Amino acid sequence: MSEEARTIAKNTTYLTTALVIQKAIAFLFFLLIAKLLGDVGTGEYVGAFAFSSLFSIGVDIGLAQVLVREIARSPERTEKFYRTTLGMKLVLGVLVYGALMATIVSLNYFGIPHPGISVVAIAGIIMMADSLVLTGTSIFRGWQNLWFESIVIIVQKIGVLAVGVAALFLFPSAFNVSVAILVGSLFSYVLLGNYLSRRVGQPWRPSFSKTTAKFLLRLAVPFAIAGVFSTAYVQLDSVLLSILQGNSAVGLYSVAAKTMNAFAFIPAAFVAALYPALSSFYVSAPDLLKRTVDRALRYLLIIGVPIAVGIYLLADNFVQRLGVSYGPSAEAVRILVPSLIFVFLSFPLGSLLNATNRQHWQTAIIGVSLAVNVVCNLFWIPAYSYLGASAAWFVSNACYFILDAVFASRVVRISWSTMFVSAIRVGLAAVIMGYIVSASLPALPLFAIVGLAAICYGFVLVLTREITMNDVRFLLGLMRRPVGGNVQPLPPEGL
Structure with missing residues (x-):
């Protein structure tokens, strides 16, 4: 077997194992949420993350896939690509977060059903943190080194499960569960950032190169379109259900949807x-x-x-x-x-x-x-x-x-x-x-x-x-x- 084949085989094993463990932990955690929060609390939790996931399209805009491909082709440009992407995502993240909160506040003003504003606020922060984590993992994929990403995935889910279970039993609410997930997302970014700082230089410091940004954005367009379609396809039903019927309906629907998606x-x-x-x-x-x-x-x-x-x-x-x-x-x-x-x-x-x-x-x-x-x-x-x-x-x-x-x-x-x-x-x-x-x-x-x-x-x-x-x-x-x-x-x- 060639060295390239061995690398691909190892990467596939690492990531597949991590994703299976992630899916299993996520589904078990959801079942615990459903049991302890009831249909209304679960609906608020699922609805909040459906809203934030729908808006997350505007933060990544296909940049993750572009990073993987371009870093694989030109590893020497990793720092420039990474720091420019980080700069763009911080700006986009603030704008998209503002749009998300404005949407929820508007729904509240007009008396339209929606998840709790505080839960959506936390879900929005998680949206931004996860987008930064995705940027970091894209670097590893471009380097064809997935073992660290796999470790981060597993450690994050175990951490979320531990903190989340404690929150559910001590202070059961959709807000506290969301905070537990936020802790896991921030921990993942710190873990990735520390490792990248030893490999890239100063990944914590975003920069903005107009030339690099134009180059990345031009390549990201087809990936962004595909991302809009695929994310909306998965999340829009829960968002519409939340707006048209309220949290209880989302909770009842989510049990069926999560079971199938598992x-x-x-x-x-x-x-x-x-x-x-x-x-x-x-x-x-x-x-x-x-x-x-x-x-x-x-x-x-x-x-x-x-x-x-x-x-x-x-x-x-x-x-x-x-x-x-x-x-x-x-x-x-x-x-x-x-x-x-x-x-x-x-x-x-x-x-x-x-x-x-x-x-x-x-x-x-x-x-x-x-x-x-x-x-x-x-x-x-x-x-x-x-x-x-x-x-x-x-x-x-x-x-x-x-x-x-x-x-x-x-x-x-x-x-x-x-x-x-x-x-x-x-x-x-x-x-x-x-x-x-x-x-x-x-x-x-x-x-x-x-x-x-x-x-x-x-x-x-x-x-x-x-x-x-x-x-x-x-x-x-x-x-x-x-x-x-x-x-x-x-x-x-x-x-």
């Missing part, structure tokens, strides 16, 4: 391992590109369907553990969770478009899906509250997948007929698994039900030959394969 790291990690292979095959082996995409879709279908079915059937059991006030969330979970299948299948299709230099198609797809989401939310939230937001998310994700599928099919000839056969087999296995789950609910503990369901699901897939030893060998090879290194051809299907 599993998004699975396709993200899977595609992270495949992306360099897709890029390579596009240039050198079109047949392998098609075969890889076909397999990625089939494997993510096999993984996504049982997760969606399991959560759908266990929705009532799950939300009851958070408290009586969350009972209505079960219906939102049942509306949202089927879209998890669309999310899983969209990842490899979007990755294919990016790997084949068609990222502008992907940006347009996100934009169209965002428009569908906004229109549906504006019509359905006033009538159906959080259930309307759940339905809007389902429809927009279905739209996202359909558009991805249409445009990806213009790049490679995807075997949709084979996918249809796989969907029938997977559906049969999921139905049998679902019956086992439903029949076992009154008699067995949750962990036993999950284990039994997984065994039954896997047995049916093997019995119908949807999963073969060839698939097992491929997946084991994928886990061992250094991302970005030499990629071996895939064996034929069905062996």
Whole structure:
């Protein structure tokens, strides 16, 4: 294995491990918040961070991605790029923070529902701190050194969890939880800044070079547009729900949305391992590109369907553990969770478009899906509250997948007929698994039900030959394969 391949493999391992740990800690922390703050307090917390996340687009404006790329190309310009970016972000941060607070104060003046002003104020400071942290981590990514970023991610989440749990049990409120997260964000920046000061010189001192700023801003435009679409796509539903229905509706909706999003790291990690292979095959082996995409879709279908079915059937059991006030969330979970299948299948299709230099198609797809989401939310939230937001998310994700599928099919000839056969087999296995789950609910503990369901699901897939030893060998090879290194051809299907 080449030194470059070893570096990429180590970086992928570091970051993937850190992100999995981060997702797990974040989801557990959210469940604790939901249980101890109730639907109204949780809605205030989620709504405040949805507002700040939406405004955060104006602080970064795509500069993070530009830093990674340009520092990787010209490491000797790190200090100039970093300090100029820091100067721009400090100015933008103050302006955006002012706009955020002006928006909340205006909503309050006109009597429109919104999260608490004090919570939004803290969330806005976190927005600025996180943007500075993102600038620091972009330097490490440009240097192709992700171990320190991975450590910072894990340490920050553990610190937030410790301080946050103490705040929840001693002084439970959305404001105090937000302060705990602020402590973690500031600690992350101090940690990164101290390390960078030994590598870059004086990263704490921002500067402003008009020439450098123009250069970075010109390159950041396409990334900024993509960032606007993707951030709005994720956060706008909670913001609209907060304005149109209030904190309680946001709290009920957030339980369903966070539960679904907790599993998004699975396709993200899977595609992270495949992306360099897709890029390579596009240039050198079109047949392998098609075969890889076909397999990625089939494997993510096999993984996504049982997760969606399991959560759908266990929705009532799950939300009851958070408290009586969350009972209505079960219906939102049942509306949202089927879209998890669309999310899983969209990842490899979007990755294919990016790997084949068609990222502008992907940006347009996100934009169209965002428009569908906004229109549906504006019509359905006033009538159906959080259930309307759940339905809007389902429809927009279905739209996202359909558009991805249409445009990806213009790049490679995807075997949709084979996918249809796989969907029938997977559906049969999921139905049998679902019956086992439903029949076992009154008699067995949750962990036993999950284990039994997984065994039954896997047995049916093997019995119908949807999963073969060839698939097992491929997946084991994928886990061992250094991302970005030499990629071996895939064996034929069905062996």
